[in-house]
Amino acid sequence: MEPGFTTPEFFPALVELLRWRRDVRRFLRDEIAEDEVLELLRVAQFAPSVGLSQPWRFVRVRSAAARAAARENFERCNAEALDGYAGEDAALYAKLKLSGLDDAPVQLAVFCDPECTTGRGLGRRTMPEAAEYSVVTAVHTLWLAARARGIGMGWVSILDPQAIAVTLSVPEGWRLVAYLCLGRPVEAHLDPELERLGWEQRQKLEDVLIER
Numbered sequence: 325m326e327p328g329f330t331t332p333e334f335f336p337a338l339v340e341l342l343r344w345r346r347d348v349r350r351f352l353r354d355e356i357a358e359d360e361v362l363e364l365l366r367v368a369q370f371a372p373s374v375g376l377s378q379p380w381r382f383v384r385v386r387s388a389a390a391r392a393a394a395r396e397n398f399e400r401c402n403a404e405a406l407d408g409y410a411g412e413d414a415a416l417y418a419k420l421k422l423s424g425l426d427d428a429p430v431q432l433a434v435f436c437d438p439e440c441t442t443g444r445g446l447g448r449r450t451m452p453e454a455a456e457y458s459v460v461t462a463v464h465t466l467w468l469a470a471r472a473r474g475i476g477m478g479w480v481s482i483l484d485p486q487a488i489a490v491t492l493s494v495p496e497g498w499r500l501v502a503y504l505c506l507g508r509p510v511e512a513h514l515d516p517e518l519e520r521l522g523w524e525q526r527q528k529l530e531d532v533l534i535e536r
Contacts, residue, residue: 344514345467348476351427351507356475361430361506364473368466373458375446379438380462380501383492385431393491394433394483394503395425401482416523423480428505433488434463435498459501466504476509 328334365382373379385391402422409417425431436459438452448454463479470477485500518524 341468341472344512345471346476346509346513346516348478348505348507348509349421349424349517350510351424351429351476351478351505352510353427353429354508355429356507360473360475364466364469364475364506367469368462371458371462371465373443373461374448374451374454375443377440377443377446377448377455377458379436379440379442379455380459381435381437381494381498383433383435383494385433385492390491391425391431394431394480394488397483397487397491398423398425398480401484405482416521420518420521420523422482424478424505424507425480428478428507430506432502432504432506433492433494433500434459434502434504435489435494436501437495437498439497456499456501463502463504470506474508475506478505479503480505 329338368380368382369378371380385394406414406417436456438455440455467477480503483500483503488500488503489498513520516526519526
């Protein structure tokens with residue numbers, strides 16, 4: 325017997341979930357139950373990984389000191405990023421809300437352990453970067469699972485990854501892939517915020533599909 329997700333009715337629901345997944349930056353400060361956070365992380369581990377290596381490492385950022393350091397890191401990097409723009413782009417960039425670090429009740433730093441022995445190196449000899457790609461799949465799996473639970477997630481990439489690694493005292497060699505904010509969203513939108521504010525538009529398939 326085929327599983328339920330192979331039915332014609334399931335695919336539209338999956339597409340709807342994918343369309344409603346948003347990079348959330350505006351959070352309510354309501355706490356997320358610990359068992360719900362752990363459930364989402366367990367679901368994230370269903371993500372595919374090269375050679376079944378599962379190189380993701382989730383670091384819960386709980387302490388006020390660590391969160392303050394991440395906030396300062398973001399502020400510094402964001403100011404440097406703004407200096408890279410000029411004119412209308414600079415004015416628009418300055419108006420964008422690019423993190424939810426002040427309000428998100430849950431913060432996660434997701435690292436890749438490229439030296440992990442799980443999977444015995446299968447598939448990484450020719451493409452070692454596949455370990456980090458595997459971590460990205462776990463992040464995306466977490467994103468979809470959170471959205472299905474009514475929890476928003478935002479990916480903060482405007483950070484110095486080495487400084488975050490030092491702040492969180494992780495093993496040497498671990499590489500930061502994502503710093504994530506999770507919480508109940510203040511509002512829900514079908515279209516991305518950067519699209520609504522005029523920063524960029526989604527590309528059409530014909531813009532990215534190449535035939536050979």
